[in-house]
Amino acid sequence: MSPREALQERIADWLQVRSRTFTAPYGILTGLHTIGKAKVRTITFGIARTLDAELLIWGEKRLDLRTSRGNERFRSEREFYDYAVRFYGAPAEVA
Numbered sequence: 001m002s003p004r005e006a007l008q009e010r011i012a013d014w015l016q017v018r019s020r021t022f023t024a025p026y027g028i029l030t031g032l033h034t035i036g037k038a039k040v041r042t043i044t045f046g047i048a049r050t051l052d053a054e055l056l057i058w059g060e061k062r063l064d065l066r067t068s069r070g071n072e073r074f075r076s077e078r079e080f081y082d083y084a085v086r087f088y089g090a091p092a093e094v095a
Helices: 003-017 077-088
Strands: 029-035 038-047 051-059 062-067 070-074
Touching: 003 029, 003 038, 003 051, 003 077, 062 077, 070 077
Parallel strands: none
Antiparallel strands: 029 038, 038 051, 051 062, 062 070
């Protein structure tokens, strides 16, 4: 498993465990897309009726979030988690 694939899996699992927050009817979807000459791993997720989001994983130090509310860029996995907790109300820890 590549480092980007492992990162994609960890983030998708983190989102899935918080399914009470991320309630989009399509669930948590992972993918691999070609953008120009690059291949990028993606995770599509959302909150029913209020948020559609796609996280593009270019590498361990570049994650781009495109959402119906605006776009963000993160330099680490931790930055993404902190953002999701702060702006989407996802629980930091799940019992």
